[in-house]
Amino acid sequence: MKAVLDHIGIAVQDLDKTPMSRHYLETVSASLSFNLSALPTNMSPERVLAQNQARAALIIPPQFERDLRRGQNVEVQWLIDGTDANTANVMRGKAAAITQAFTAQIQPPTIHPAIKPLIRYPKCAEIAARCAAKARRRLKEDIARVMSCNPCTKTLL
Numbered sequence: 545m546k547a548v549l550d551h552i553g554i555a556v557q558d559l560d561k562t563p564m565s566r567h568y569l570e571t572v573s574a575s576l577s578f579n580l581s582a583l584p585t586n587m588s589p590e591r592v593l594a595q596n597q598a599r600a601a602l603i604i605p606p607q608f609e610r611d612l613r614r615g616q617n618v619e620v621q622w623l624i625d626g627t628d629a630n631t632a633n634v635m636r637g638k639a640a641a642i643t644q645a646f647t648a649q650i651q652p653p654t655i656h657p658a659i660k661p662l663i664r665y666p667k668c669a670e671i672a673a674r675c676a677a678k679a680r681r682r683l684k685e686d687i688a689r690v691m692s693c694n695p696c697t698k699t700l701l
Contacts, residue, residue, distance in 0.1 A: 549634050550576055555598040557583040564609035564650075568620070571646045572602065577638045589623050600624045600635055612650065622663045636663050 554572070558565050573580050581598070583589060589601030603621040611618045622639045626632045640663075 549631060549638075551579040552577060552600065552631075552635060553598040554578045554580050555583040555589060555592045555601045556580050557589060557601065557603045559606045560604050560608035562609035564612060565604045567650075568604065568608075568646055569602075571649070572642050575638065575642050577642070593623060593625050596625075598625075599631070600639075602639075624663060639663065
């Protein structure tokens with residue numbers, strides 16, 4: 545049976561605050577996949593993810609509407625909690641599909657997509673570093689335990 549991921553918490557930082565950026569957010573919200581909430585003003589997107597207050601953060605850059613109207617490429621940034629790789633991949637796919645659908649709504653099909661979702665997994669590097677440190681610590685503990693209780697290793701020392 546396939547797991548359904550709906551109403552995933554997303555912290556939003558709209559740095560443009562224009563009708564076009566609000567329209568994009570309405571499109572994301574209408575998908576029912578994501579539950580949007582404003583990023584607290586005193587927190588960074590990375591901190592919201594680190595404190596598990598959201599599963600992802602969506603950042604709309606300044607000049608979003610202006611650049612779209614000029615036909616320039618715009619990158620909206622999705623920071624996705626990568627601690628669960630399967631969920632992160634589903635979220636990435638949904639974010640890309642929603643963004644593509646929004647682009648199709650606002651532009652004729654002959655123009656290349658102007659909005660690119662830039663997807664990052666900021667927690668992955670932090671988690672990998674913690675896992676490596678924990679593995680090194682356990683290895684040292686295991687070696688010390690073997691050395692202290694094995695009579696054969698004591699004679700080698």
